[in-house]
Amino acid sequence: MSTTVWTNEGLKLDSFAETALTAATRFWFGVTVIGQLIFAFAVASFYGMAAVRGNSARAWSNHITHGYVPGDTLGNLTVFVHLMSAPIVILAGMIQLIPRIRERAPFFHRWNGRLYMVSAFIVSLAGLSMTWVRGSVGDLIQHLGSSLMAVLIMICAVMALRYALARDFRTHRRWALRLYLVVSASLFIRAGFFLSIFLNHGPFGFDPTTFSGPFLTFMTFAQYVVPLAVLELYLRAKDSPGALRRMATAGVLFVLTLGMGAGILVVTMAVWMPEVKAAYDPRQSIVGILSATIASSGMDQAVQQYHDLKATQAAAYNFDEGELNTLGYQLIRARKLKEAIRVFQLNIEVYPRSSNAYDSLAEGYMDDGDKVRAIANYEKALQLNPKNGNSAGMLQKLTAR
Numbered sequence: 001m002s003t004t005v006w007t008n009e010g011l012k013l014d015s016f017a018e019t020a021l022t023a024a025t026r027f028w029f030g031v032t033v034i035g036q037l038i039f040a041f042a043v044a045s046f047y048g049m050a051a052v053r054g055n056s057a058r059a060w061s062n063h064i065t066h067g068y069v070p071g072d073t074l075g076n077l078t079v080f081v082h083l084m085s086a087p088i089v090i091l092a093g094m095i096q097l098i099p100r101i102r103e104r105a106p107f108f109h110r111w112n113g114r115l116y117m118v119s120a121f122i123v124s125l126a127g128l129s130m131t132w133v134r135g136s137v138g139d140l141i142q143h144l145g146s147s148l149m150a151v152l153i154m155i156c157a158v159m160a161l162r163y164a165l166a167r168d169f170r171t172h173r174r175w176a177l178r179l180y181l182v183v184s185a186s187l188f189i190r191a192g193f194f195l196s197i198f199l200n201h202g203p204f205g206f207d208p209t210t211f212s213g214p215f216l217t218f219m220t221f222a223q224y225v226v227p228l229a230v231l232e233l234y235l236r237a238k239d240s241p242g243a244l245r246r247m248a249t250a251g252v253l254f255v256l257t258l259g260m261g262a263g264i265l266v267v268t269m270a271v272w273m274p275e276v277k278a279a280y281d282p283r284q285s286i287v288g289i290l291s292a293t294i295a296s297s298g299m300d301q302a303v304q305q306y307h308d309l310k311a312t313q314a315a316a317y318n319f320d321e322g323e324l325n326t327l328g329y330q331l332i333r334a335r336k337l338k339e340a341i342r343v344f345q346l347n348i349e350v351y352p353r354s355s356n357a358y359d360s361l362a363e364g365y366m367d368d369g370d371k372v373r374a375i376a377n378y379e380k381a382l383q384l385n386p387k388n389g390n391s392a393g394m395l396q397k398l399t400a401r
């Protein structure tokens with residue numbers, strides 16, 4: 001009798017463990033797909049619409065360290081190729097994993113698979129070139145970490161293709177899953193990065209001016225090492241009859257998915273929604289116009305132009321707070337620090353209650369070597385928003401020196 005009870009109990013536990021693992025996997029895949037759809041849509045909208053409107057230079061310069069470099073046609077083309085292949089590789093990979101499509105449309109699966117492999121190679125090679133030839137944020141270890149990711153993407157793509165051609169579909173599936181995870185690392189790192197900023201109310205474990213530091217170094221590797229490790233756990237749990245292993249894997253997957261979901265929510269609200277809004281905003285940006293005026297006629301003329309346009313064509317142009325902020329950072333990157341400070345000051349005149357505007361002005365002063373004014377403006381930013389973690393961190397740094 002006792003043997004029967006044990007056997008029944010064991011069967012129940014096994015079936016519970018199997019259900020838990022399937023549920024955790026579906027939950028993870030569902031959250032990842034939602035994140036990928038939003039990410040791909042935001043990238044395609046933001047950079048695509050900018051290209052349609054002839055604003056690519058501005059859009060790239062806002063989000064990428066060496067986004068648009070006048071005269072460097074090959075380098076600019078590399079950035080363009082990276083950005084355009086990013087949504088393709090995300091979407092193609094996602095479609096490959098949907099079982100119904102695989103089963104009902106094998107022809108489509110094969111062609112989409114080819115597109116996926118080619119775009120995975122293109123995005124990786126362009127990423128490598130942007131890292132080592134163009135130059136990017138972060139330090140050497142971070143560059144090595146993201147380069148390893150590029151190499152892993154290409155290795156997984158080749159292995160998946162090799163086993164598909166050999167008609168060893170079990171091994172093909174394993175490599176395809178690995179490929180999917182390493183490609184999805186670009187989503188995981190954004191979710192983790194923005195979640196850390198949200199929880200810490202400001203930069204966590206890295207220097208916001210150089211984008212290097214222990215947390216970012218950790219994330220550069222963890223973005224693909226952790227998912228690959230969890231996949232190996234999953235594959236072993238699937239292969240082994242042990243209920244405990246399956247339940248433990250389901251638990252790990254569930255907790256990681258909760259964290260990832262929270263991160264996706266944060267990055268969507270903080271970055272992707274504003275990007276999509278900007279992409280379809282019918283108003284014309286003032287950044288390019290003012291930037292051209294600064295270059296041709298100087299700062300005073302640009303300030304005058306800003307006021308004139310606001311008085312006469314307020315509906316046609318975008319006067320949101322982010323516009324002058326963007327222009328200011330463009331000038332900082334061009335090392336036109338006095339002009340950047342004037343632009344940030346203008347933003348404060350228009351948005352005197354904005355903590356972020358004071359934070360940017362403080363950065364302008366800091367880069368210009370005016371520590372006293374930098375501190376005063378970080379203090380003001382913190383006074384307007386005591387949760388402004390960046391201002392708090394920078395104040396700590398500046399007053400400790």
Ligand code: HEM
Nearest residue numbers: 043063064065086127128130131136137146147150183186
């Ligand atoms: C495979 C999936 C990848 C996707 C979907 C992707 C997507 C993107 C996107 C959308 C950007 C623009 C910044 C933004 O709007 O967030 C970007 C920038 C960049 N990517 Fe990728 N990327 C991928 C892989 C890689 C790899 C493997 C590397 C490195 C070898 C790389 C290197 C870079 C660099 C250097 C930048 C510019 C960062 C900066 O300096 O500001 N990417 N990527």
